Amino acid sequence: MTMTDMKDCDQFVAEFEAVIKHPKKSATETYYTGVDLGTACIVLAVMDENYTPVAGAYRYADVVRDGMVVDYIGAIQIVKELKTELEEKLETELIYAAAAIPPGTDELDGGAIKNVVQGAGFYLTNVLDEPTAANQVLAIQNGAVVDIGGGTTGISIIKDGKVVKVVDDATGGTHLTLVTAGAYKISFQEAELYKRDQKNHQELIGVLKPVVEKIATIIMTQIAGFEIEELYLVGGTACLTGIETIIEAKTRIKTYKPLNPMFVTPLGIALSCTDEIL
Secondary structure (H helix, E strand, O other), X not given: OOHHHHHHHXXXXXXXXXXXXXXXXOOOOOOEEEEEXXXXXXXXXXXXXXXXXXXXXXXXXXXXXXXXXXXXHHHHHHHHHHHHHHHHHHOOOOOEEEEEEOOXXXXXXXXXXXXXXXXXXXXXXXXXXXXXXXXHHHOOOXXXXXXXXXXXXXXXXXXXXXXXXXXXXXXXXHHHHHHHHHHHOOOHHHHHHHHHOHHHHXXXXXXXXXXXXXXXXXXXXXXXXXXXXXXXXXXXXXXXXXXXHHHHHHHOOEEEOOOOHXXXXXXXXXXXXXXXXX
């Protein structure tokens, strides 16, 4: 990937951020929705039939843990509410959606994610793993996409544009929150909010460095045996300022991060949505 490609990714994310604030009604008849059920945040990204972002909404929630749906009814309710909110803004019904799951959890949880999306009133058209979804936006040909979510870190190794290995590890933002809570002697909820606030990042990065280095070690273990020259960080936890510097120093691999890594995966999921029901 060149820096130009990274600019394309950043521009695409910026377009999405703009339509979250000001949705764009389109002349299109069909809309495609990406549903990203994260551990800390649920995001819906909507595109028109030309796959241009037209609307989006997100809500912080505690219905998924370590990549698994733990509050099934709550998850359906939130997706349904976000769907209704976007339908009112776009003055149309959103019919088709795609979803994503952490790598390797299809047997365990693929069904639950499908049921949440369908339970919220969508026709489900695709389910793919999160780092592979992110690469729909990044469009890298060679390297590793590292999706650092709240509960898990998913790694997708890409060679000549094809995914050759995809794995998931149960380390993510939750662990950073636990360390923050311990260091500041505050509750988990308070630590989560403290960690999300960008103005605290400079001070937090020193406290959280050991956990970030653990994530870097996981990456190195999973990519062993592959020639990886570039890492690309996405996911809500990758929003932590300076996380890429620590990972690059530990892995000794050039590490890139989009301007807002939280929205790359949901946009990739939306790009994977079609009008052909599963």
